[in-house]
Amino acid sequence: MTSNSGESVLKVEDLSVTFATESGAIRAVDHLSFEVKRGQTLGIVGESGCGKSVTCLAIMRLLPQPFGTISSGRILMKDMDIAALPKAKLPSIRGKKIAMIFQEPMTALNPVETVESQIKEVFQLHFPEMNAEAQNAEAIDLLKRVGINAPEQRLKSYPHQLSGGMRQRVMIAMALACKPDVLIADEPTTALDVTIQAQILELLRDLQVSSGMSIIFITHDLGVVAEMCDQVLVMYGGRPVEYGSVEDIFGSTSHPYTRGLLNSLPRLDALPKSVLKTIPGMVPPLNQMPQGCRFQTRCSHKTEICSSEGPKENAPTKIKSKTVQESQGHYSWCKRVDEWGNIK
Amino acid sequence: MKMSQNVLEVEHLKTYFPILGGLFQRTIGHVRAVDDISLTIQKGETLGLVGESGCGKSTLGRSIIRLVEPSSGKVLLNGTNLLTTNGQELRNKRKDVQMIFQDPYESLNSRHTIGSILAEPFVIHNLLSPKERDDAVVELLRRVGLPENARLKYPHEFSGGQRQRIGIARAIALRPNLVICDEPISALDVSIQAQIMNLLIDIQNEMGMAYLFIAHDLAAVRHISDRIAVMYLGVIVEEGPSESISSNPQHPYTQALLSAVPVADPQFKKRERIVLKGDVPSPSNPPSGCRFHTRCPYVQDRCRVESPELKSRNEKIANSKVACHFPLK
Numbered sequence: 001m002t003s004n005s006g007e008s009v010l011k012v013e014d015l016s017v018t019f020a021t022e023s024g025a026i027r028a029v030d031h032l033s034f035e036v037k038r039g040q041t042l043g044i045v046g047e048s049g050c051g052k053s054v055t056c057l058a059i060m061r062l063l064p065q066p067f068g069t070i071s072s073g074r075i076l077m078k079d080m081d082i083a084a085l086p087k088a089k090l091p092s093i094r095g096k097k098i099a100m101i102f103q104e105p106m107t108a109l110n111p112v113e114t115v116e117s118q119i120k121e122v123f124q125l126h127f128p129e130m131n132a133e134a135q136n137a138e139a140i141d142l143l144k145r146v147g148i149n150a151p152e153q154r155l156k157s158y159p160h161q162l163s164g165g166m167r168q169r170v171m172i173a174m175a176l177a178c179k180p181d182v183l184i185a186d187e188p189t190t191a192l193d194v195t196i197q198a199q200i201l202e203l204l205r206d207l208q209v210s211s212g213m214s215i216i217f218i219t220h221d222l223g224v225v226a227e228m229c230d231q232v233l234v235m236y237g238g239r240p241v242e243y244g245s246v247e248d249i250f251g252s253t254s255h256p257y258t259r260g261l262l263n264s265l266p267r268l269d270a271l272p273k274s275v276l277k278t279i280p281g282m283v284p285p286l287n288q289m290p291q292g293c294r295f296q297t298r299c300s301h302k303t304e305i306c307s308s309e310g311p312k313e314n315a316p317t318k319i320k321s322k323t324v325q326e327s328q329g330h331y332s333w334c335k336r337v338d339e340w341g342n343i344k
Numbered sequence: 345m346k347m348s349q350n351v352l353e354v355e356h357l358k359t360y361f362p363i364l365g366g367l368f369q370r371t372i373g374h375v376r377a378v379d380d381i382s383l384t385i386q387k388g389e390t391l392g393l394v395g396e397s398g399c400g401k402s403t404l405g406r407s408i409i410r411l412v413e414p415s416s417g418k419v420l421l422n423g424t425n426l427l428t429t430n431g432q433e434l435r436n437k438r439k440d441v442q443m444i445f446q447d448p449y450e451s452l453n454s455r456h457t458i459g460s461i462l463a464e465p466f467v468i469h470n471l472l473s474p475k476e477r478d479d480a481v482v483e484l485l486r487r488v489g490l491p492e493n494a495r496l497k498y499p500h501e502f503s504g505g506q507r508q509r510i511g512i513a514r515a516i517a518l519r520p521n522l523v524i525c526d527e528p529i530s531a532l533d534v535s536i537q538a539q540i541m542n543l544l545i546d547i548q549n550e551m552g553m554a555y556l557f558i559a560h561d562l563a564a565v566r567h568i569s570d571r572i573a574v575m576y577l578g579v580i581v582e583e584g585p586s587e588s589i590s591s592n593p594q595h596p597y598t599q600a601l602l603s604a605v606p607v608a609d610p611q612f613k614k615r616e617r618i619v620l621k622g623d624v625p626s627p628s629n630p631p632s633g634c635r636f637h638t639r640c641p642y643v644q645d646r647c648r649v650e651s652p653e654l655k656s657r658n659e660k661i662a663n664s665k666v667a668c669h670f671p672l673k
Contacts, residue, residue, distance in 0.1 A: 047534065047535060048533055166623070193560060195601065195619075195620045197606075198619045220533065220534055221534075222534070223607055226610045227610075227612070261535060262608060264534055264535050265538075266564050268562075268563055268607070272566060272586045272587065273568065275542055276538040278538040278539045279538075282503055282506075
């Protein structure tokens with residue numbers, strides 16, 4: 001980590017995102033706050049529909065228009081509030097300050113343009129003063145940095161001529177072109193094979209060390225979280241349920257949902273064909289969420305208070321760490337966390 | 345059952361897809377998706393089949409029930425060669441082997457109710473009276489944990505996990521001896537994956553069928569399987585009991601696959617891991633000698649010329665076979 005690791009690069013405060021639908025407004029992200037520190041990786045974990053991707057689209061101001069709106073909260077980079085930025089100012093943020101890579105590189109890349117013209121488009125947009133020669137040299141250098149062999153030839157390739165792992169490397173190269181402060185990686189390895197996933201994760205870690213950028217890593221794979229992240233935010237039904245350092249989240253798990261996710265993983269050291277502990281039922285649709293705690297319909301620790309009161313969005317319970325000597329802040333949005341403490 | 349306890353015996357199975365090209369669309373080469381594979385599955389046993397995309401694992405599964413036509417070899421189901429049976433006889437035999445597909449959104453007919461989807465196997469094979477079929481459908485729904493009124497609904501009214509339950513109900517309707525599960529959990533959320541794996545294990549304990557469980561997720565495959573076969577570029581490179589494959593891999597590819605699986609424990613962050621270089625070569629033109637030699641960290645000269653045979657190379661690990669000249673200890 002860099003020496004100034006405590007410095008906050010991106011701060012999200014009380015963010016809510018609302019979608020207008022035929023059956024009324026749906027709040028996909030509900031009063032979410034977190035912070036990303038320089039040179040660190042924040043993991044956002046949760047199942048489909050928990051709001052992790054919507055959060056990132058909101059940060060990039062890429063919510064589908066006109067249905068999705070940021071209905072409350074601030075997204076702060078230094079003193080600038082991205083949520084309140086006028087449209088005309090957005091290009092100065094996208095790419096330069098925050099860049100994003102997507103799950104499926106084949107659909108994110110333009111199929112009828114070569115890698116070269118797609119990378120150079122970034123330069124033309126953000127560095128119009130750069131001449132053709134410098135662009136060429138920079139493009140080759142970028143491809144080298146993301147570990148692509150024979151970059152001169154690859155520049156002439158079209159996306160369909162590249163393998164899945166190679167395409168993701170090209171995406172990463174394009175995201176790095178403007179040296180962003182924050183890289184948002186939305187399930188970047190979900191579509192890849194494990195051996196290729198290992199290559200891409202290693203690449204992202206190396207690039208982070210050399211450039212000092214921060215990463216927001218969205219995934220549903222807890223294994224990837226354990227390997228990549230410094231801080232973890234677990235989401236359920238658009239709300240945060242647990243937030244803390246990776247050691248705290250795995251070592252002193254403090255929310256029944258996080259515990260349930262961890263228990264449902266088949267472990268390489270468990271007996272084959274043993275019964276996996278599962279979380280019963282499934283996530284309710286966003287417009288049918290219960291009052292109070294949203295996880296109560298699937299929680300085995302549920303009592304009266306969970307539906308009558310539920311956790312307060314802005315006042316989670318602070319957990320005393322049992323694993324790390326000095327916890328950086330570990331929070332649980334469970335009303336009953338003090339009663340059961342560290343559940344198994 | 346004839347003599348052996350094997351439900352399925354696959355012998356020297358090859359499935360080649362022609363590559364057409366040139367002016368007259370002539371065959372200019374072959375994609376060797378399945379290249380000389382032999383395996384057996386015993387009664388009530390689960391064989392896990394792992395490998396990366398494009399290694400031919402799904403083609404192998406589909407070749408077994410002739411959803412794709414194999415080029416040569418034998419597929420013996422309870423002693424009958426499926427590749428030489430045709431017509432009515434093949435239809436009868438197919439009762440004994442069913443399939444569960446990866447994408448529960450695409451494998452159910454969206455215009456049929458769940459009731460008619462689940463009754464269809466009985467209709468096709470002309471079994472049971474209409475009244476008995478209704479009862480059987482209700483029983484199937486109960487078995488996979490869905491409410492009885494589900495039979496009146498359409499597939500779009502269900503979530504991915506529920507649809508996969510419907511797919512399972514359809515596969516077990518005729519009480520087959522073998523179910524081929526082609527990536528049945530990879531499209532599902534983590535908490536739902538565990539529910540479906542538990543269901544598959546439960547059903548197997550109750551009904552005693554064998555599974556061929558195809559997946560790329562080694563942790564899941566190890567969890568559900570008795571034995572595991574690892575595929576690479578159309579061939580099996582290692583085969584053995586689940587525990588010895590995961591704790592004691594003999595093939596460098598198995599070792600690399602295991603080491604690439606991210607472990608949900610931050611303590612493992614600093615472990616040594618083997619990151620394979622490069623991509624999987626094309627199956628239309630596989631490398632000479634050992635097919636893995638282009639990515640193998642321990643490659644030697646012999647590997648580039650001589651193709652290793654899949655055989656037992658370590659007596660200490662029972663029932664294990666590996667195709668490597670220099671197996672790991």
